[in-house]
Amino acid sequence: MGQPRFLIIGAGVVGSSLADELTALGHRDVTVLDRGPLVPGTTAMTGGSSSHAPGLVFQTNASPTMTGFAQYTAQKFGSLNQPGSLSFNAVGGLEVATTPQRLAELARKEGWAKVAGIPAELLTPAECVALHPLLDRGLVLGGLHTPTDGLAGAPAAITAQMNRAIERGAVFIGDQVVVEVLRRGGSVTGVRTADRVFRADVVISCAGFWGAQLGELVDLVVPLVPMGHQYAKTSAIESLSALPDSGRGHADAALPILRHQDADLYYRQHGNQIGIGYYGHRPMPVDMNRLYEATADESMPSMLPFTAADFDPAWAETARMLPDVASAEVVDGFNGIFSFTPDGGPMMGEHPGLDGFWVAEAVWVTHSAGVAKTMAHWITQGTPDVDLHGCDLARFTDAQLRPDYVADTSAQGFVEVYDIIHPREPRSVQRGIAASPFHARQVAAGAVFHVGRQWERPAWYESNAHLVDARHHYPADEWARRHWSPIVLAEAAATRERVGLYDMTSLMRIEVTGPDAATFLSRLLTRNVDRPIGTVVYALLLDARGGVRSDVTVARLGDDRFQLGINGPMDIDWLRRRRDAEAVTITDITAVTCCIGVWGPRARDLVAPLCSIDLRDNTLGYYKAAEATIAGIAVTMLRISYVGELGWEIYAGNADGQQLWDRLAEAGKTVGAVLAGRSALDVLRIEKGYRSWGHDVNAEMTPDEAGIGFAVGKKHDFFGREALLERPIRCRLQTVVADDPAAVVLGGEPVLVDTEVVGHVTSAAFSPTVGRTIAYVKVRPDVDIGEHVSIEYFGRTLDFTVTDPVLVDPAGDRVKGLIGVVG
Incomplete structure (x- = not known):
């Protein structure tokens, strides 16, 4: 050819x-x-x-x-x-x-x-x-x-x-x-x-502000x-x-x-x-x-x-x-x-339903040649040469592509071009688009909502203000305290000590069904998912260069049915593009289901009396899934945790969501359960060494560089494996802890050894368990555990020490239900 x-x-x-x-x-x-x-x-x-x-x-x-x-x-x-x-x-x-x-x-x-x-x-x-x-x-x-x-x-x-x-x-x-x-x-x-016809195998729309109109010719929404x-x-x-x-x-x-x-x-x-x-x-x-x-x-x-x-x-x-x-x-x-555009980023990528039609739109002169170089690489090599999760055409959900959403958020972007935007600052327009079926209960409990994509998500609950005590002292930094509350630390501590209920409905999820579903997923994922029904697998999607496109959880719920927890619409696009002749259907079930995370050392005490199945370790162990009923409500339970504590992600249909929340919340009163927000979840996952894709991990990193090489099957063949084996280690994601309890960072800050910049902070949180700020840093591969580094925060130099990756429960006893000493 x-x-x-x-x-x-x-x-x-x-x-x-x-x-x-x-x-x-x-x-x-x-x-x-x-x-x-x-x-x-x-x-x-x-x-x-x-x-x-x-x-x-x-x-x-x-x-x-x-x-x-x-x-x-x-x-x-x-x-x-x-x-x-x-x-x-x-x-x-x-x-x-x-x-x-x-x-x-x-x-x-x-x-x-x-x-x-x-x-x-x-x-x-x-x-x-x-x-x-x-x-x-x-x-x-x-x-x-x-x-x-x-x-x-x-x-x-x-x-x-x-x-x-x-x-x-x-x-x-x-x-x-x-x-x-x-x-x-x-x-x-x-x-x-x-007046003319031009034949081509690849068409790229670089039409500028005419790009949305051009997209209409191919039934493509270009949100600009x-x-x-x-x-x-x-x-x-x-x-x-x-x-x-x-x-x-x-x-x-x-x-x-x-x-x-x-x-x-x-x-x-x-x-x-x-x-x-x-x-x-x-x-x-x-x-x-x-x-x-x-x-x-x-x-x-x-x-x-x-x-x-x-x-x-x-x-x-x-x-x-x-x-x-x-x-x-x-x-x-x-x-x-x-x-x-709705988030200020350019629109780059291939049409999801028309092979060979590409878009490079909403690109300002400032970034023009760089975007063109990456587009040329992507189109001719099959994968971009840099991380594009903030630029990919497929990054928006259908709700975010509605004309009113695009218009309002783009207008807000214009107004805020030169504004000082805090990394936790919630959007002020197009609110209330999507919420879990227990939203009214959260409002009644004093939830302070932030937005994840279009979803309203509790960041913390004002009703938990009485839980705050001297243990939840946070560094007195005005910038770090914006869009935050000490209640966050109280909710995190209560989860570690007792149990917390978390709204995980905004976690995007899909069903992959069909006779070839196991083969299809195993071909693309870094671990084989053709395992017994009821097995949950944590695995990665790699690109052709061996970079981590996403991390996912895969629960096998039937011979031909899998439920995947994914990071966003880009994952759906990626999977759909890579169906060959397999008999596979991919369905987004996020909007029709809800999810409650119940985690903490007393999670079993809360859920077991309501549940139709035995929740002991020998019947529903760690990384296992089952379909059951809770208080008579049909649910799917995944024994996994993003906070490092015993518990489950519990899924139900939206029609039953409020009742499920009510029954769990009522039962929780007997064990001291708290309603907890996503800010506490972020604290807990950083304490436990869990990475966040898009922040700590992206397509420019390999699994080993990101510290998640355990999610790669040693004898398993998968997309990207050859490139991964040939790719050298160019960076490491390390965990660092502040030497000074008053030090705090948020993300993006430079990391230095002596006076040389060796990387940057990817995410951070103050830990109520450790009593100091814990941060993940993407640094040169020679920066090792035990080494002292400096982080520049608003021009000030703060001292940190590189530590073991996991600060809380490194052996994993707590998440397995073997409650040990915190630390």
């Missing part, structure tokens, strides 16, 4: 980057279509978002994946610079603080930069003004300088990559609007425009919202004309990009003018059916008319922050259209 024919829809900064990456890999049959003009020999200005983007490339991000995309973009675009044409101008970035909260946030961000190897330095107010003389010295408390950040010249970068791809054989054709995606069976065969964002240029500013251009010659900017995030503003130099970007205005979603009517008087369809009234607060604050600008005026402005 010859090389595949690739067709890219959209010749903007993503599409041109992808054409360059594909042709660099040796693929020559690459066609790029764009609805705008493409004139050979001229700078590419096709009329999409890339044509007007201000080009800010700030590399540092809370997401390591997004940081990596931005780093590659800066490096690649810098390599494309030509005399008279800058694809990247490394003027650096300067983020300033005018509030103590922002100054602290910049210290946190400096930590992220250190983890990624990005040069960054916290500056004094005087140093900030020295870098950007237009600043009012009296308003600035400090700043963060990242010298390798800069300005992407998107049209220049597009042109350079387009020309390079053309030299290798690619074809770019303008004035082509795709009106139909052609297919045969379940595979794409090409596209049709108004095009929104207007204000950008304006001032008239000439005399003090700018007097500044040296630092030898940049043809560049129109020498000053660093300036972000004044406390007022939702950013600034960049345009010669003797200043460009002002503003996120503080009302969200402006675009009606795509009226796009061309709304932009008829503008120079391109991605530029909406400037709304001056929305910009008034931005201008007033700019005159205050940059006094030299006060005497100027706005001479040019527009509301540029960009794409926003």
Whole structure:
């Protein structure tokens, strides 16, 4: 078979980057279509978002994946610079603080930069003004300088990559609007425009804010919202004309990009003018059916008319922050259209029901080349080269793809672009979409709810406030105490001492049924699941590189029926794509069932009197499952625990959920049971050494690197095994404990040995059992148990010691019902 024919829809900064990456890999049959003009020999200005983007490339991000995309973009675009044409101008970035909260946030961000190897330095107010003389010295408390950040010249970068791809054989054709995606069976065969048909084996949508409409052609929801964002240029500013251009010659900017995030503003130099970007205005979603009517008087369809009234607060604050600008005026402005998504991440991946149709949408210039590189690798090699759980097209549930959910959460994302977001901060819009059948009982008990996907989940219960005592003292750190309560520690301790009832309904679960179910699952999972009915197996899904895509629990409930606890919709997508000729059905049962976790040393005392089956170890042992009744209610019981204590995940149909909760809660009064929230569960699982996929483990780690090599069958053949055997150890997930009881970290902070960054914190919690903060850290493989490390927390250095992986009950006696001494 010859090389595949690739067709890219959209010749903007993503599409041109992808054409360059594909042709660099040796693929020559690459066609790029764009609805705008493409004139050979001229700078590419096709009329999409890339044509007007201000080009800010700030590399540092809370997401390591997004940081990596931005780093590659800066490096690649810098390599494309030509005399008279800058694809990247490394003027650096300067983020300033005018509030103590922002100054602290910049210290946190400096930590992220250190983890990624990005040069960054916290500056004094005087140093900030020295870098950007237009600043009012009296308003600035400090700043963060990242010298390798800069300005992407998107049209220049597009042109350079387009020309390079053309030299290798690619074809770019303008004035082509795709009106139909052609297919045969379940595979794409090409596209049709108004006057032509283009045959292709692989079609990639890089259409920018037209991407949602393009998805509709193939019955695919691409959850993005095009929104207007204000950008304006001032008239000439005399003090700018007097500044040296630092030898940049043809560049129109020498000053660093300036972000004044406390007022939702950013600034960049345009010669003797200043460009002002503003996120503080009302969200402006675009009606795509009226796009061309709304932009008829503008120079391109991605530029909406400037709304001056929305910009008034931005201008007033700019005159205050940059006094030299006060005497100027706005001479040019527009509301540029960009794409926003429900969680702020790009949309990357293949259509779940149409082979060969791929999406790379909602990608800003900042991450464009990095996204294109990963897409090229993914499409041609079958797996991405980085962890994409925050970018994968399949990451949303059906409820999260509803138009109102996409619109509201994307609008919230716009409003919060520059906000300081706490890692535990609950979403404020689209609440109450999904809840367990015992939600009303939780409300009555004073539950404080956070959100997991669309699910309302109790974080803790105010009715447990009376349980808090001196043992539950938490370090007095204002940031760490946000969206938290000492009740969390009391609930965790009560679970260890007696028993806790946990709402686990939001745990996503599926049934895999059919005569080939055991064979199918065993082929994909790292352990054989063809075991006796009633067996529960903990196993992993690996990708083709041997990385951990997910960890799952598999309960065999019948000859042809398995129930899987999974991490999210991506797992369903992964399994469905890998059905060959097997007779297998995969059904999401999350919404029609509920789950209560009953865990603690007195769990058997609580449940056994209500249960129809014998719950002793010799009849329903650890990692066993059974179908039974509790108080006459049909349930499925899995003898597993995410808190390291005796107990079960108990599943029932939604219709019986409230009654089941009531009966368990009533029986629990006799044994001192507590209702406990997900925050306590997080504390307990970290004490017990249990990893959380997506936080502590992801596809960039192997099982051994993540400390879960025990979940890989030694004699079992499975997808990814060969790659796993050949892959070297490049990191380790280690457990560390704070030397100081007052020390606390939350996640993302850099880990250092002496002064060298060796990794970062993946998750952490203060342990009421240990009396100190326990953290998981992803570090170099040579960092070993017993070693002392430092963790930088908001610029402060905290001392930790690498310990054994499990701090509480390392022998596992408690979870097996053999109650030992805690510690």
